[in-house]
Each structure stands twice: as C-alpha cells, then as structure tokens.
Amino acid sequence: MGVQNKVSLPVIKRLPKYYRYLTNLSADGKEKISSSELAHMMGTTASQVRQDFNCFGGFGQQGIGYKVDVLRAEIGKLLFGDGERLPTILIGAGHLGSAVSSFISRDTNGYRLIGVFDINPDLFGKEMSGVPILPLHTLSDFCAQHHPEVAVLCVPRQSAIDLAGDLVSYGIHGVWNFSHYDLSVEYPELTVENVHLGDSLMSLGYRLRNKE
Template identity: 80%
Template structure:
C-alpha cells in the first residue's frame, strides 16, 4: 500500500469524511458500495473517489465496487495506524478548551488526553474531561516525564505565538490549533492543523445570502 506521503493534503483531508460515511453504511448493514454512489455522498465524482483511493494502492476492483467493511478497515489504518493513541496535552481551560477536551475524551479519534494547562489559579488542581488541570509553569517538567507529541491550543493568538516555540522545543510534533495563528508557516517541520471556526461561520453566511444567485 502507498504511504500517506504520496497523497496530497486535500486527499488526506477527505479521508475522515470517507470514514464517517462508511461507518454509517456499515451500521446500516451495507456490504458493498460503488465509486459512483460514494461520490454522490461525498459531493464529488467517481473518478475523484478512485483517484483518492489509488493514492493508497486502491481498495476495490473496477466494475465490482468496494466492500464496505474492507474499505472501512483500510481507511481506519490510514487514520489511526496500529491503534496506539497519540499522547496529547491541551493548553487553555476556558470555554473552548472545555468543549474541545470533552470531544477528544469521548470520541474514538486516535488521541489520549493526558493533561490540561492553564494560568488561572482557580482552576489548578481541578479536572477537565477526566484529566488534571496543571499550572502552565509545570509544562516543561510534565513534557519531560510524559512525552506528549500533540498539543491542542485553545488560547488567544498572542499566547499561542509565545508558547508554540517552547512546545516544539519540548518535543511536540503536532498542533491542533484554535488560536487564529497560522503556525504551519512558521514551523514547516511540525504537523499543524489550524482550525478557524469563524471561517466556517462566515462561509455559511455567504452561502445563505447568495443562494438565489446563479
């Protein structure tokens, strides 16, 4: 099977959507699906579906289609590897951090939340999503001991710019970044997923205001 390195970022970003739809099909008891049907669900073309899967060696036979359980298992391997959870820390125990930590902890998504960090003394020692909240000045000693590889940033932009370099120095290899600071430009050797919730909301507004235009 081809490696992820040979797939473009747009293809990689479509994998979770394939995974989600295939999970639904498996729950409905579906055995097979064609590239055309999967394309309609994805909002793309059958050719694009086949091209996407060919990046990883292909999972079906032309004219026969794809077995849902096999395709789901193969995409699961691509997304989750051998099932080992990625050790993760979260910075920022505010409202956004609370929501994100709950999502990470309750969903089977390949991550294991180890701890949350914040500067608010009223929160230190409490728990969030079943893990302890530590003072930010404990970050270095915690990382040295527990070796997290992923950091989730739920802090303002200025705080993210101040923290990111330190986190990279402490061994963080990937960021799920909600800070409105596009880190991927500054740290090209670190894997970054920048999340801009406002972009999605503005896109919705545009589509609603312009849906009657040709």
C-alpha cells in the same frame, strides 16, 4: 498496499469523511458499495472517489465495488496506524477547551488526553474530560516526564505566539490549533491542523451575502 509518496492535503482531509460514511454503512448492515453509490451519498463524483482511493493503491477492483468492512478497515489503518493513540495535551481550559477536550478523550479519534493546562488558578485541581487541570508553568516538567506528542491550543493569538517555540523545544510535533496564529509559517517542522472558527463564520457570511 502502495501508498504514494506524497498524498495531497485535500485528499487527506477527505479520508475521515469516507471513514464516517463507511462506519454508518457498516452499522446499517450494508456489505458492498460502488464508487458511484458512495459518491452520491457524499455529494461528490465517482471519479473523485476512485482518484482518491488510487492514491493509496485502489482498495478494490473497478466494476466490482468495494467491500464496506474491508474498505473501512483499510482507511482506518491509514488514519489510526496500529491503533496506538497519540499522547496529547490541551492548553486553555475555557469554554472552547472544554468542548474540544471531549473530541480528544474520545478514543475513536486516535488520541489520548494526558494533560490540561491553564493560567487561571481557579481551575487548578479541577478536571476536564477526566484529566486534572494544571498550572501552565509546570508544562516544561510535565513534557519532560510524559512526552506528549500533540498539543491542542485553545488560547488567544498572543499566548499561542508566546508558547509555540517552547512547545517545539518540548518535543511537540503536532498541533490542533484553535488560536488565530498560523504556527506553521514560523515552525514548518510542526504538523498543524488549524480550526479557525471565526474564519469559518466569515466565509459563510460571504457566501450568504453574495448568493447568485
């Protein structure tokens, strides 16, 4: 399968949605699906679906439709590679950290939670999603020993600013970022996925207040 050199971010962001829909279809026993059926379910157009799939070599023959399981497996390979899960640490063990840790430890997403860090001594020794919470000052040693590749940042903006350089020097190259600090501006070598919950709420507010 020929993957084009550079797939655009909007296409990449739609891959998990395709994967979710195909997983549901497969669970419902559906064997084949056309691009227009898939598009209709997902609230998009058949042309968009075909264009997206063409970025990865097409996945099927036009006019015949796609085999659900084959398509799901192909997209799964793109998302999860050979199935090896990415070793991941989480920093900030508050409410948000606790909620998102379950997404990391859920093995269907392709990650493996290996360490959780906080600065609050009351949390040390407790567990989050089955992983002990450690003092933040042990992070450097931990990374030297266990080589995490991904960090999840559930900390305030200033803590993220203070941590970013260290994380890069410890070998972290991917960040799932819940902080209000846009790391990728200063550290373009990092692959960053931002989840700015406040921004999401504010743009919902704009749309509700400015409805036609």
